[in-house]
Amino acid sequence: MKIVLAGNPNSGKTTLFNILTGTNQHVGNWPGVTVEKKEGKLKGHKDVTVIDLPGIYSLSPYSLEEVISRNYLLEEKPDVIINIIDGTNLERNLYLTTQLSETGVPMILAINMMDQVEKNEDKIKTEALGKYFNSEVVEIVALKNKGIDNLVSKALEVSKRDFTYKPTEWFSQDIEEVLSNISSLIKGHVDENLLRWYSIKLFENDEETVKQIILPLGVNEKVRKVVNQFIDNNGDDDNESLITKKRYEHINRICNKTYLRNKIRKEKMSNKIDRIITNKWLALPIFAVIIFLVYYISITTVGGLLTDLVNDGLFGEGGIPDIVGGWLSFAPDWLSGIIVDGIIGGVGAVLGFLPQMFVLFILLGILEESGYMARIAFILDRIFRKFGLSGKSFIPMLISTGCAIPGVMASRTIEDERDRKMTIMTTTFMPCGAKLPIIALIAGALFNNSGIIATSAYFIAIAVVIISGIILKKFKAFAGEPAPFIMELPDYHLPRVKSLGFHVWNKLKSFIVKAGTIILISSIVIWFFSSFSWSFQMVDNVEESILSSIGRGISWIFTPLGWADWKATVATITGLVAKENVVGTFGVLYGFAEVAEDGGEIWSVLANDFTALTAYSFLVFNLICAPCFAAIGAIRREMGSAKWTWIAIGFQTAMAYVLALIIYQIGRIFIDGFAFGSIIGLLALAGLVYLLFRKNPYKD
């Protein structure tokens, strides 16, 4: 049996879903799209599936979430809809209800936040309300787990009843006449229960319906005629807007009879809080402080502490690798190698991150649950829009300073597809936690450990994000007017431990499972290539391995960037598995089995092979180029296509190459004077400038 949850965003749907399904839930995607689908088994009823539809305001044909929802309701024919309604926002919530009631699926109304309704001293005549929609009504307070059992038993009861759909005719008489006409015309060609749904949709000239419905040509013509005649007689409004207005008129009548509002309307707590949070002068400073705290706590203090515990304790000296190594000392080299260096090394890379990610997820989860995230989008939208992104792009970028995998995943909240693609493509420019050791290595070896290097890395990242936004906006795939930005600011509330728990758990799970597998497999592969020669013999000297010969083979590619050294090439390649590998690989290649996180042992040898300029060029390339395989995997999932994944990493790598080239070649002019390479550098710079400043061919 299938129960479907439908309701506005911020109506408490997610909370309700979590209560109904507990941990028996599965998060995936609706087929073929990158919209999250949540499904689960009803607690205590193994044969009942609960499907969570995306939060929607309507069943219009204009957004992916709405189209998915309506198609599901019309085609999959669930047994009952639980329409969750925010009791403090009854009118707007009922707008969706009027449409749900036309789908022919039995429905039960769950009015949530009744505690707040009581506090406001409002009253809802629930029984009378239900009659208007031919549905039972249950009052609940999802947050406090009140009324849920009642809701579940009623829902099950309704689904088992025999249900005949009885359409209520509430539009004005002239419209109802036309609808009746259309109904008789299409009768027999569509599902009996959906006659009203389709006649309304055809009346509105609904584009999705026009695409999907198959009417015999003659019928189609007659329907068109009836509709057009109404338009001719009516003049001013288009039918779609007319229907929308009529729905609200009907809702108005309903509310006059069933929604008794307290005459005195106290100012909402949320509005009081927002007088400070989005205050003209205080908003940005408050925002800066909050972001700084989030970052500081998760990456540096708490998160950093836990990560060190894991890295140095579990996986460091005397830890798991050594212990297991001891067990396997009698095993053949290749076996202990694959297990200790390949598998455990790989797993260690993943687990090393977990504490920081965990703390970051919790803090960001708090920001989201509390309602502050929406305010961030509100505050920052204007800046981001200048660079072709939207205020909602900020969060993925912030998360990416910890790890790009959840960062890329966070771009899901961006509805506009172009914005989302651009955000996904540029979010990995932000230096993630794994890139910090590379920065530390270069800063220590070539720049006297100057802190400026790290700061410059962040500034370059931000600059590259901005430049990318401007450049990409001038290409067809990203051009055009930004999608309308109409967003609801949810009321503030204290984050709830249970919801937070679910939130964090789901994110952590995807990271561990998906990133984990990729990192593991690629670790083993890299281990193999660095431990075996072409004749498949294990080698002690890594210079004889397959990996090093590949490195030597392609290192010439980096000549224009100034570091065509096979060791640097190999290090960059291993960076694709996990960025912090760059340091470890350099260590191994310079003869150190293990090095500190910042590679302190090899600073002097590195200084022999690099100059400050070539080292900086190397750094920029590694920071900006395609991210680690796991992040690429996340990109693949969020882009939804291989083609766009290649475009994304191609763009990133090209940008990295061009930037490193410009830095090296132009930098060299000041040191060695003009050379042939300088021309290439200047050309590249000119190209970049052109792409930045050319006229946008898609702007009118």
Added chain:
Amino acid sequence: MLTLDKARTDSQVEIVKVNGEKATKRRLLELGILPGTEIRVNKVAPLGDPIELTVKNSQITIRKKDAANVVIVQK
């Protein structure tokens, strides 16, 4: 003709007409921004855009560009 993007902050306005491209127009209407209804213009974001409205007891933010589609009278 006064449009929503030019409304005074911290004031009530009455909606006269909603124009705009299909999807935008529909979204505005569906959220309750309907001709004949009154809504409140709360504030402008610190950087000048978007604006925050109170529509039927919820807070909606909308870019000035999109708000320019809504014709209003200042109350």
